[in-house]
Amino acid sequence: MRAWALVLCGAGLLAGCGGTIRYAEVAEKNLHIRIETSSGSAFSSVKAALGVHAVDARCALKYEGTVELDRSQVEVGIPAGRLSYLVFEFASSGFLAARRGSIRHETLLRPRAGQGYDIRVSYRNDIYEVVIRERGSPGREIGRAGLAACISHAKE
Amino acid sequence: MLPRLAFLVTAAALAAGCATKAPQSAEEFRLMAPGAFMIKSESYEVKRPLREVAESFRRRAPECLNLTVRTTSQTPGSYQVLNTAYKSTVVPGAERAELHVQKSDLTGVIKVAKEPAGGYYIMVVDATPVDRGRTRIQLIGPSRGYDVVWRAIRGWATGENLGCPDMTKIG
Numbered sequence: 001m002r003a004w005a006l007v008l009c010g011a012g013l014l015a016g017c018g019g020t021i022r023y024a025e026v027a028e029k030n031l032h033i034r035i036e037t038s039s040g041s042a043f044s045s046v047k048a049a050l051g052v053h054a055v056d057a058r059c060a061l062k063y064e065g066t067v068e069l070d071r072s073q074v075e076v077g078i079p080a081g082r083l084s085y086l087v088f089e090f091a092s093s094g095f096l097a098a099r100r101g102s103i104r105h106e107t108l109l110r111p112r113a114g115q116g117y118d119i120r121v122s123y124r125n126d127i128y129e130v131v132i133r134e135r136g137s138p139g140r141e142i143g144r145a146g147l148a149a150c151i152s153h154a155k156e
Numbered sequence: 157m158l159p160r161l162a163f164l165v166t167a168a169a170l171a172a173g174c175a176t177k178a179p180q181s182a183e184e185f186r187l188m189a190p191g192a193f194m195i196k197s198e199s200y201e202v203k204r205p206l207r208e209v210a211e212s213f214r215r216r217a218p219e220c221l222n223l224t225v226r227t228t229s230q231t232p233g234s235y236q237v238l239n240t241a242y243k244s245t246v247v248p249g250a251e252r253a254e255l256h257v258q259k260s261d262l263t264g265v266i267k268v269a270k271e272p273a274g275g276y277y278i279m280v281v282d283a284t285p286v287d288r289g290r291t292r293i294q295l296i297g298p299s300r301g302y303d304v305v306w307r308a309i310r311g312w313a314t315g316e317n318l319g320c321p322d323m324t325k326i327g
Binding site (some may be wrong): 090092100101102103105122123124125126127128129144 | 219223225226227228229230304307308311317318319320321322323324325
């Protein structure tokens with residue numbers, strides 16, 4: 001029995017499941033993400049990913065999964081009418097210096113039912129930006145809101 | 157690379173006579189900077205009024221520069237983890253807008269001088285009006301390793317790029 005547990009655990013790790021799980025999306029793709037990444041150097045690389053967390057009434061986070069932002073456009077469905085905590089992560093690594101680091105842009109988002117959101121994610125020459133806009137004309141920009149905003153709202 | 161740079165910075169601080177006293181305020185940093193080792197000053201004009209430049213600093217600095225970053229560096233025979241906290245302060249004003257950046261190493265670095273609240277001052281930016289439509293930007297900060305921050309601040313000042321610097325690329 002213990003051997004089977006070890007085998008399953010090892011298989012899970014080999015499958016890349018050690019701490020990161022693939023996000024199980026909802027059917028309606030309400031996030032339309034456009035991605036531009038370039039490390040600006042042949043000796044380094046950068047990878048972008050989106051981590052999705054559910055936020056409960058006490059502002060506690062529950063990790064739900066990660067979407068790799070490895071194409072120029074990615075569509076993601078997250079639950080409407082519910083607060084989610086989105087973590088855009090840029091992980092960079094260098095070939096020669098073996099130096100690694102990751103930087104995050106985190107924000108709360110409560111998508112409205114039936115509403116789409118355009119998200120521009122860029123990382124160029126070590127400068128990154130995440131801009132979220134509600135779809136429509138002209139498209140309202142959604143400001144960044146950290147967990148502190150949730151906590152202060154929950155206290156009211 | 158990182159240990160060597162940390163050694164250089166420490167040596168620079170010692171050479172600059174900072175072993176017992178690091179600048180405890182932005183004003184002390186301005187006074188210390190001229191001629192200090194590994195510190196440079198840069199100034200340029202942007203075609204935006206001071207009010208808009210100050211607004212860019214106010215919007216972008218807290219979001220981009222108030223954070224803790226973790227980097228790992230691995231070379232044959234060494235593995236280093238650094239946790240560094242950065243803090244920015246924006247001081248708006250009718251005649252001058254200021255942006256201060258402070259840094260505090262949480263792990264991996266021995267502090268040789270008294271650290272002010274919020275961390276050592278590493279960069280001070282002053283924006284002053286040239287006329288109604290132009291602003292002069294004066295930056296004082298490290299001459300090496302902080303290129304990404306210098307570029308980001310220029311982007312905020314000109315309004316051409318409001319992105320955040322990847323603070324893991326410092327050093």
